[in-house]
Amino acid sequence: MRSAGSPPPPSPRNKLRIGIPRVLNLWNTHQFWMGFLTSLGVDPRNVVFSSDTSEEQGRQFGKGRGTVDCCYPVKCISGHYGELVFGQKQKLDVLLSPMIYNLPSFLSGHVAKTLTCPRVMAAPENIKAGFIKEQDAFAEAGIKYVSPFVSLDEPRLVPKQLFAGMREAIPGLTYEETATAADAGFRALREFSDRLRKKSREVLEWCAREDRACLMVIARPYHMDPGIGHEIEVDLQAYGYPILWMQYFPIDADLMDWAFGEDIRAGHIKSAFDIRDVWPSSYSSNTNEILWGAKVAARIPWIACVIRMSSYECGMDQPTYTPVQQIVERSGTLFFSFQDLDSTKPSGSVKIRVETITHYLEKYAAAIISRKKAAAPPGCPLRPAA
Ligand code: SF4
Structure with a gap:
């Protein structure tokens, strides 16, 4: 039994509800994240992507939360975060917004580097600021905000990065299963791209x-x-x-x-x-x-x-x-x-x-x-x- 005042036990993984903003380089890496999370035992039906961007989404969920003037693909993320935090019928447990440093491009190895745009990489921190400037909107909604820094074009670094960035969100996470899940993520992404x-x-x-x-x-x-x-x-x-x-x-x-x-x-x-x-x-x-x-x-x-x-x-x-x-x-x-x-x-x-x-x-x-x-x-x- 839980003593009064102690925090609630974490949801088992198959009950965890994880929200992911459908923005920026999530558009070309979403299959990685699906493969990664499902390999860790998260039910795919509990992975919630925010809707496509719309002005209505921005008005309803992102108003007043903008932080810096920026290009629209970054600015609109406030609406996506807001929809995930305030707009769900069934509450989320985790909001996952990765800071993607580089991308697993098909040009990798033939070009100097495969970095993301600096605004893309910094966007999670930038947008988060609009949700914690007065109160911590994530904590108030009972949502754990995680933003792992990840180099998706350097697969050998990924397990370490994701283990460090995700262990507070995924109960009982081990390094070994993070590595297996990262492999599953890369496989899913490859298969999806090959199909298209x-x-x-x-x-x-x-x-x-x-x-x-x-x-x-x-x-x-x-x-x-x-x-x-x-x-x-x-x-x-x-x-x-x-x-x-x-x-x-x-x-x-x-x-x-x-x-x-x-x-x-x-x-x-x-x-x-x-x-x-x-x-x-x-x-x-x-x-x-x-x-x-x-x-x-x-x-x-x-x-x-x-x-x-x-x-x-x-x-x-x-x-x-x-x-x-x-x-x-x-x-x-x-x-x-x-x-x-x-x-x-x-x-x-x-x-x-x-x-x-x-x-x-x-x-x-x-x-x-x-x-x-x-x-x-x-x-x-x-x-x-x-
Ligand atoms: S490349 Fe960078 S600056 Fe250009 S639209 Fe994308 S995030 Fe904005």
Whole structure:
């Protein structure tokens, strides 16, 4: 029996309810966290992700909790925290908001580093401040706030980091099971990415077979959030154009060798994932992938158009605008950019631009595809063997 005044016993793991804000690089690492937590015995039904970003979410749950002026993908996190703390029918036990230092990018080993944006890394501390400035809103709601610092591109460090950062939240956690769970997380993330890349390859093979155009979105992972990217690609898809996200482009050896083999043999780059020819200071993971996306889009004939998205006040995207546009346009691919995206969807201008894009595609896609095909090396693995 518990003596009066002693703290309640911790919930057993399968009863623990863990909230995770659906923000920033959670968009490209969520499968890691699901694999990690379920391996530790947390019931997946008890892992609660906050909703997609919306102005309503910010108004209802984040008002008055902003701390610093910042880009919208960081600013909106107050609404996500607030929804997890104040907006749940069934109370959470833990709010997990990892400070991700680097990312397990497919370019890892071919670029200088795979760091997250400093604003991404610091966001949990920044946003937390708005919830503890008067009273500790987490403690008042009976929620344990944990924000483990984690280097997801250095798997050997991860068990130590997550054991240190999570042991207060997960009852009875040991180092050994943290290591096993981290392996499970990486496996889940790999399998998820492989599945999506396979789907993208099917789309590309269909385009190659039918000689049909598709579009590639080049943006940061959190532009997949309908409240951040405003579903611009969905509006375009409604016109019948398949959409590929650069993050999940197929990276099979046959396709990479076909697309980049000549450049490797000519000594311009060392591998298909080397971007030194266009971006020598390859430190930021998402930025590196954006540049690589431009290179691959330029080389694939059926990618007739690139859609670039970036957020208002994003200092990381600023220097990439010109190189990305030049790489894409010099290959004859159409390029349209939606910059300075903020909290409100600019519906009128998006509608006009979507109509413009589809007009150009109808008029020029066939010619773009045939010009890019003529410039491409022979033996494209996306096309059925003759
Ligand atoms: S990369 Fe840009 S949009 Fe993303 S967190 Fe950093 S500054 Fe904000």
